[in-house]
Amino acid sequence: MIKRLLYLNGLAILGVLLYHASGWGFVALFWWTDRYQAVSAPNFDQAGSAEYFLLRFIEQLATAAVPAFLLVSGFFVAFATGRSQRTIGWNVIGSRIKNLLIPYALWSLAFFAVDGLLGDTYSLAVYLRRLLLGQATESFYYVPLLVQFYLLSPLLVPIARRHWKALLAVAAVVQLGLHLLRYLQYLGPDWLEIERMLGLATSRFFPGHLLYFSMGLVIGLHLPAAKQLLDRAKWALLIATPTLLVLGMVEWELLLRQSGQDWLAPALTVVDDLYSLAFVLALLAFEKITLPLTKPMGDLGTKSYGIYLSNALVLMLAAKAIYRLAPGLLDQTLLFVVILITLGLAAPLALMALVNRSPARRYYKIIFG
Numbered sequence: 329m330i331k332r333l334l335y336l337n338g339l340a341i342l343g344v345l346l347y348h349a350s351g352w353g354f355v356a357l358f359w360w361t362d363r364y365q366a367v368s369a370p371n372f373d374q375a376g377s378a379e380y381f382l383l384r385f386i387e388q389l390a391t392a393a394v395p396a397f398l399l400v401s402g403f404f405v406a407f408a409t410g411r412s413q414r415t416i417g418w419n420v421i422g423s424r425i426k427n428l429l430i431p432y433a434l435w436s437l438a439f440f441a442v443d444g445l446l447g448d449t450y451s452l453a454v455y456l457r458r459l460l461l462g463q464a465t466e467s468f469y470y471v472p473l474l475v476q477f478y479l480l481s482p483l484l485v486p487i488a489r490r491h492w493k494a495l496l497a498v499a500a501v502v503q504l505g506l507h508l509l510r511y512l513q514y515l516g517p518d519w520l521e522i523e524r525m526l527g528l529a530t531s532r533f534f535p536g537h538l539l540y541f542s543m544g545l546v547i548g549l550h551l552p553a554a555k556q557l558l559d560r561a562k563w564a565l566l567i568a569t570p571t572l573l574v575l576g577m578v579e580w581e582l583l584l585r586q587s588g589q590d591w592l593a594p595a596l597t598v599v600d601d602l603y604s605l606a607f608v609l610a611l612l613a614f615e616k617i618t619l620p621l622t623k624p625m626g627d628l629g630t631k632s633y634g635i636y637l638s639n640a641l642v643l644m645l646a647a648k649a650i651y652r653l654a655p656g657l658l659d660q661t662l663l664f665v666v667i668l669i670t671l672g673l674a675a676p677l678a679l680m681a682l683v684n685r686s687p688a689r690r691y692y693k694i695i696f697g
Contacts, residue, residue: 330495332615332627333400335622338606338625340392340394343670345635347390348450350665353379353664358372364659375590382662384577385670388600391600391607392603394537396608398537398540399544401477402546404544416484421479425654428478431693433459433636438469439465440455442641453516472532475534477541480534484545488545499538499543504601507596514583536596539605541688561613562614566614568610569610576599576600577595579597581600584631616668634676637697638675642672683695
């Protein structure tokens with residue numbers, strides 16, 4: 329199971345790259361249109377085009393990336409707890425949080441420095457808030473989110489050990505219930521109370537992701553029983569995964585049309601939750617099947633945090649360089665996205681290898697975790 333989880337981690341970091349690259353693809357499609365067409369931006373004329381649906385497919389496919397990370401994190405918290413301990417020790421939690429936060433702070437400062445070079449400066453209070461909430465760049469929300477789950481782990485582990493069904497039921501009600509409110513936000517009246525409650529479902533706060541981490545804890549603490557249940561459900565999960573993938577794309581288009589807006593910022597829905605769970609659990613359920621590129625994917629899994637921290641900066645710099653120096657590429661959606669994905673993976677791996685082979689090797693864990 330450990331090898332399969334590392335493989336899942338490798339898939340998840342590729343999913344993160346796909347998700348971020350598709351986001352820049354949408355920027356090129358709608359907000360940078362004036363660089364390659366005689367129009368004013370933003371321009372949504374290409375909504376519904378083949379390029380648009382290609383980006384939507386990539387984005388929907390990669391939706392499972394962060395849920396996969398959270399489930400794997402929950403599993404390894406259970407693994408670190410051991411069979412004889414009632415719950416995980418605070419010393420273990422403290423060590424994990426430290427290993428998360430030090431590299432996170434360094435890369436956040438790197439983003440602040442780049443912002444400054446581009447002319448965007450803020451007050452000290454704003455920098456501190458952005459650091460605390462994972463707002464140095466949009467994708468850094470995951471680190472404060474995972475810290476929240478680590479801090480909750482000493483409470484969640486005993487519940488997952490003794491009352492795992494109740495934990496999963498409560499986690500499902502909380503997470504799916506919050507995401508159900510999103511339909512009221514898009515389809516119903518503009519109720520202020522709904523907006524406030526949806527704050528709990530945002531990517532930065534644990535209630536909107538509680539089921540994924542809890543599922544990882546339960547699988548890790550009850551592995552033999554979990555394997556049996558997954559084996560019984562494996563074919564249903566395999567069928568559900570592509571079905572829910574397509575339904576997720578259809579659902580988002582319906583929500584966008586019903587909202588009356590040109591664009592909706594990506595946000596998790598109930599269908600996204602179900603797709604993500606089906607995808608991750610199906611991969612675990614077919615544990616005995618040898619998947620392609622097992623070793624390279626496992627290696628990516630062990631380096632996933634370093635890639636996660638550094639790829640967003642690489643993609644931002646690459647996208648803005650193309651915007652300035654080669655705007656014609658912005659009109660070649662597939663090529664533009666492929667370039668970003670390639671650079672987003674190759675540059676972090678090259679930097680990690682360089683540090684690992686240089687006198688700075690002693691600082692590798694500080695830089696990349």
